[in-house]
Amino acid sequence: MFSFKHFFVVMVALFGFVGLAVQSDDVSAAQTIKFTSEMHTNKNLTYNGTIKYYVKGDAKKYQANLDYAANRWNKALGQKVLRKTTSLTDSRLVFTGTNKLASGYAGMAEINSGVIALNTSWMNRYNKQKQRAVIIHELGHTFGTKDLYNYPDATLRGVFKKQTIMGGNYSTNIRSFDAKLAKWTLSKTRSMSPTEFSHYRSNKGLYYQQMLHGQL
DSSP states (O other): OOOTTTOOOOOOOTTOEEEOOOOOSSSOTTSOOOOOGGGBOSEESOBTTBEEEEEOGGGGGGHHHHHHHHHHHHHHHTSOOEEEOSOSTTOSEEEEEESOSOTTOSEEEETTTTEEEEEHHHHTTSOHHHHHHHHHHHHHHTTTBOOGGGOSSHHHHHHHHHHOTTTTOOOSOOOHHHHHHHHHHHHHSEEOOHHHHHHHHTOTTSHHHHHHTTOO
16 A cells, blocks of 8 residues: 555545645656556446536535646546536536545545446645545546556656646646546446446445545
8 A cells, every 4th residue: 555645545436536645847758658558457437428427515625626637637638538527317427525535545436337436534734735646646546547646557657647637746737647547548448328337326336436425
């Protein structure tokens, strides 16, 4: 487990949990990075090209930073993929705040049921920049991108940790590498049908439902 002073922590489980592990310039132009299957999962949260996000009451205090992070990704992607909605049932992604996550987790994303949970015990200690960095990283997972600080190649893993959003560098500046990676993972992953997504959302054994019913 990474030190929380420098990294947010990741958990990858059966239903696709991903979190942020923890500055510099963009990935070195001197090194050509090939995108590989180890960088993406098998699905993303888009439906008809967009991800509608809803903010629960327990995450409203982070609303400005959530909207900032969504706008940063939309600008980096060159299209409005992330769109805010006031309807929970209309959403593909729900932001929720909790103090029930394990102490090592600042944030967690579950792709299947469409949730990003923010650990209020840590978020409340962070300044605005770090809060935004957590959210930007977690939103990166909604496009199907994995945590790059777990990348199998040790040399590249070190580069990713220092220089990329999905490597956990605490940056709020989405540089060309992360933008290109997000576009690539969106093209390499699939969007769930409404039926499949509804199945996960109604499964009370999943993290989203446990959170919704106050079990976490």
